[in-house]
Amino acid sequence: MSTRTVAYELGTSGVAPDGTPVRIPLGAAPDVEPDLGGEHLLLNIGPQHPATHGVLRLVVELDGETVVRCIPHVGYLHSGFEKLGEYRFYNQIVPLTDRNDYLAPMSNNVGVALAIEKLMGIEITPRCAVLRVIACEMSRIISHLVWVGTTGIDLGAFTPFLWAFQQRERIYDLQEMWTGARLTTSLTRVGGLMADIPEGFTAGLREFIRTFPRTLAEIDRVLTRNAIWVGRTQGVGVMTAAEATNWSLSGPMLRASGVPFDVRKDQPYLGYETYDFEVPVGEHGDVYDRYLVRLEELHQSTRILAQALDRLPDGPINVDDPRVILPAKSRAMTDMEAMIFHFKQVMEGVKAPVGEAYLGIEGPKGELGYYFVSDGSAKPVRWRIRPPAFLNLAALPKMAEGHLLSDLIAINASVDIVMGEVDR
Amino acid sequence: MNPSVAALRATFGSAIGRAVELCGDTIVYVDRARLVDVLRWLRDTPGQAYDYLVDVTAVEYRDRERPLEVVYFLRALARAADLRVKVELDPAGEMAVDSVVSLWAGANWLEREVYDMFGVTFRGHPDLRRILMWETYAEGYPLRKDFPLRGRFSRAEQVHQALNANPEAHYSLEELSLAEVQEELPPDMVDRLRRGERGTVPHSE
Numbered sequence: 001m002s003t004r005t006v007a008y009e010l011g012t013s014g015v016a017p018d019g020t021p022v023r024i025p026l027g028a029a030p031d032v033e034p035d036l037g038g039e040h041l042l043l044n045i046g047p048q049h050p051a052t053h054g055v056l057r058l059v060v061e062l063d064g065e066t067v068v069r070c071i072p073h074v075g076y077l078h079s080g081f082e083k084l085g086e087y088r089f090y091n092q093i094v095p096l097t098d099r100n101d102y103l104a105p106m107s108n109n110v111g112v113a114l115a116i117e118k119l120m121g122i123e124i125t126p127r128c129a130v131l132r133v134i135a136c137e138m139s140r141i142i143s144h145l146v147w148v149g150t151t152g153i154d155l156g157a158f159t160p161f162l163w164a165f166q167q168r169e170r171i172y173d174l175q176e177m178w179t180g181a182r183l184t185t186s187l188t189r190v191g192g193l194m195a196d197i198p199e200g201f202t203a204g205l206r207e208f209i210r211t212f213p214r215t216l217a218e219i220d221r222v223l224t225r226n227a228i229w230v231g232r233t234q235g236v237g238v239m240t241a242a243e244a245t246n247w248s249l250s251g252p253m254l255r256a257s258g259v260p261f262d263v264r265k266d267q268p269y270l271g272y273e274t275y276d277f278e279v280p281v282g283e284h285g286d287v288y289d290r291y292l293v294r295l296e297e298l299h300q301s302t303r304i305l306a307q308a309l310d311r312l313p314d315g316p317i318n319v320d321d322p323r324v325i326l327p328a329k330s331r332a333m334t335d336m337e338a339m340i341f342h343f344k345q346v347m348e349g350v351k352a353p354v355g356e357a358y359l360g361i362e363g364p365k366g367e368l369g370y371y372f373v374s375d376g377s378a379k380p381v382r383w384r385i386r387p388p389a390f391l392n393l394a395a396l397p398k399m400a401e402g403h404l405l406s407d408l409i410a411i412n413a414s415v416d417i418v419m420g421e422v423d424r
Numbered sequence: 425m426n427p428s429v430a431a432l433r434a435t436f437g438s439a440i441g442r443a444v445e446l447c448g449d450t451i452v453y454v455d456r457a458r459l460v461d462v463l464r465w466l467r468d469t470p471g472q473a474y475d476y477l478v479d480v481t482a483v484e485y486r487d488r489e490r491p492l493e494v495v496y497f498l499r500a501l502a503r504a505a506d507l508r509v510k511v512e513l514d515p516a517g518e519m520a521v522d523s524v525v526s527l528w529a530g531a532n533w534l535e536r537e538v539y540d541m542f543g544v545t546f547r548g549h550p551d552l553r554r555i556l557m558w559e560t561y562a563e564g565y566p567l568r569k570d571f572p573l574r575g576r577f578s579r580a581e582q583v584h585q586a587l588n589a590n591p592e593a594h595y596s597l598e599e600l601s602l603a604e605v606q607e608e609l610p611p612d613m614v615d616r617l618r619r620g621e622r623g624t625v626p627h628s629e
Contacts, residue, residue: 074556075554075555075557075558082541082567083566083571083573118447118448119447245475245476246528246530247528247529247530248476248477248529248530248531248534249530259501261476261501261504266504267504355446355447356447356449356451356483357446358449358479358506360478367478369478369497371479371481371495375485375486375487381486382483382484382567384479386479390533391530391534394532394533395529395530
């Protein structure tokens with residue numbers, strides 16, 4: 001349970017009618033003139049607005065500064081990934097997932113590979129499982145760092161953004177070292193990984209784990225007890241536990257409301273049940289608790305990374321199955337059988353048995369699910385992404401209505417959307 | 425097999441169709457007419473308590489003989505137990521099911537997406553309109569199997585439409601009316617909005 005250490009009551013000084021000084025709490029300003037003419041204003045925010053975190057467009061009906069109605073418009077970044085996937089081999093779907101949640105591409109890669117392996121009944125190697133855990137937690141760290149940085153900017157704190165992005169750059173360097181790409185990582189293959197970690201990676205990651213908590217402590221010091229931050233976030237955008245469940249929120253959004261559901265704990269994959277980590281749970285369900293939950297998750301991810309490095313076993317990263325894993329290039333050139341397997345995989349793809357499988361992983365934004373339906377061919381009949389940011393964003397009107405316009409920005413930031421995933 | 429299936433059969437009898445287990449997940453087919461009753465029972469009955477809607481989507485098979493399926497992913501959060509409920513729709517018949525927004529508010533956008541991508545109507549949905557595609561999108565339902573990968577219209581036609589769309593079409597009439605600004609709009613724009621002309625292309629230039 002994350003507990004609140006501070007609860008400021010922000011306010012302005014005022015004078016009561018009898019002349020005594022009083023403190024007027026913010027957000028509860030006295031309704032001086034209840035009827036200012038009743039004219040509502042229709043305000044369009046986005047799709048090109050820095051505070052909407054991408055191409056989100058909000059049409060807001062305002063009564064003074066109070067949001068009466070908020071209508072989100074999404075789809076400006078719709079790329080038809082699900083349609084495209086129906087025309088591709090399973091391994092060719094992996095690059096599509098890079099472009100989904102492009103702030104945490106490696107966890108998308110892992111999720112889609114796990115779902116395909118569930119469909120095909122493939123058991124990955126121990127080394128691969130640990131490396132995938134490392135990939136997932138690295139993704140969670142960069143995603144949460146972007147979140148804390150950009151939300152800070154939205155609420156007027158510029159410095160944490162620079163610190164967060166500095167640290168994120170270090171993870172990006174490691175990501176580039178491992179996959180060759182900063183953004184379009186395409187890390188996984190069905191039954192394994194596209195590459196093992198290179199020399200120097202472990203040392204680099206250990207160095208990151210050692211020094212990263214210092215930055216977290218700095219962010220914590222600048223924000224957690226900051227009067228402006230606290231005043232802008234506490235009690236804003238509240239979702240109760242029952243509401244959060246009913247609105248299908250997931251991830252930090254769900255847990256900040258006090259529902260202790262984490263896929264890593266409750267429906268473990270990749271052996272997460274064997275790692276020692278805690279799931280932070282909020283109790284108020286407001287923007288501040290979402291911040292606390294994400295900040296604590298950064299600490300916990302660092303712990304998981306350290307444990308994963310400690311236990312990283314030797315051995316192959318790919319399953320020993322020539323039907324799903326390409327043979328080594330040297331063998332494909334010299335060995336007839338290997339060449340046939342190579343040819344069949346490249347030309348015909350990997351066939352999945354008839355059936356369907358859904359697998360959800362705990363992505364940085366929430367439950368990231370992949371649903372595959374196969375008719376026995378090498379291309380899925382249907383490929384569905386369960387997008388956590390899309391479902392969390394759907395509750396934005398519910399959270400924002402009745403709040404001030406400036407609170408709408410804070411609430412929208414707290415959802416942690418990434419439009420590539422919302423629009424797919 | 426998930427024990428909820430037997431409980432469902434005992435309660436709803438013939439409204440529960442076949443149940444299969446694939447890759448460790450239980451899938452149960454439900455009669456379209458009783459869908460909301462079944463899901464409400466699954467949500468509210470102690471011992472079942474499927475209080476969380478993970479996802480709603482649809483599947484159309486390449487085999488045209490097979491019906492289109494609307495899929496509901498349910499979860500009992502406390503037990504971390506999953507159940508998948510499917511409803512079959514005949515593409516030749518009425519493509520409609522009852523909305524479950526009254527049970528789970530989270531179904532709102534999910535059902536809108538299924539409507540947008542597959543053309544399935546959700547009866548009783550409070551706000552059933554396209555979500556990922558724009559409201560005046562005229563090419564059909566992108567995730568249906570008869571929809572070509574690059575869309576129905578040619579590239580030139582798509583560009584032409586985009587360039588000629590009315591700027592005011594970005595606001596729906598509903599949005600304009602809720603802000604009570606309709607009286608301030610030019611009369612011809614109000615007329616065009618009322619006729620539902622938003623976004624259409626003048627072909628004769």
